[in-house]
Amino acid sequence: MSASDCIFCKIVARTSDSQEIYQDETTLAFMDIHPANDGHCLVIPKAHFETVFDMPPAAFGRVGSTAAKVARAVNEVLRPRGVSLIQANGELAGQSVLHVHVHVLPRRTDDNLLINWDRNSNNERRFDRERIAEIAVRLRSRLRG
Ligand code: 5GP
Ligand code: ZN
Numbered sequence: 001m002s003a004s005d006c007i008f009c010k011i012v013a014r015t016s017d018s019q020e021i022y023q024d025e026t027t028l029a030f031m032d033i034h035p036a037n038d039g040h041c042l043v044i045p046k047a048h049f050e051t052v053f054d055m056p057p058a059a060f061g062r063v064g065s066t067a068a069k070v071a072r073a074v075n076e077v078l079r080p081r082g083v084s085l086i087q088a089n090g091e092l093a094g095q096s097v098l099h100v101h102v103h104v105l106p107r108r109t110d111d112n113l114l115i116n117w118d119r120n121s122n123n124e125r126r127f128d129r130e131r132i133a134e135i136a137v138r139l140r141s142r143l144r145g
Contacts, residue, residue, distance in 0.1 A: 022069065
């Protein structure tokens with residue numbers, strides 16, 4: 001997949017909308033459009049790399065650093081019972097978007113979230129755009145501080 005066809009590159013270029021919560025020179029964080037759990041966010045490098053194998057380790061380090069910041073904000077603002085950081089490489093690992101991303105997943109008691117959760121689940125609450133936007137406002141404000 002080339003960068004010009006990539007949905008996450010379009011989000012970086014702002015030719016596609018997202019509920020952005022944080023950015024710095026090389027990374028961007030935004031709300032997942034089909035959250036596996038309430039408060040599910042994504043952290044990506046601004047540059048297009050399909051998998052972790054395609055990028056310099058130090059560039060992944062910057063993504064990791066932003067993921068740690070976002071995870072901290074999620075933990076403080078949403079007060080989940082835990083936070084999982086997940087990053088998939090290849091279809092078998094569950095990767096559906098071929099632009100490196102770290103999932104920041106708030107965990108709750110009995111959420112039974114599998115590593116390869118159903119990316120196309122149609123749980124109504126999870127798809128609630130207003131709910132996603134409301135969480136984005138709270139995380140954005142925490143990450144600004
Ligand atoms: P993967 O399946 O590659 O591990 O994760 C890709 C994630 O990107 C999924 O959780 C999916 O919901 C999310 N996603 C796919 N397309 C979009 C989009 O256009 N905008 C946002 N915000 N998230 C997306
Ligand atoms: Zn891309």
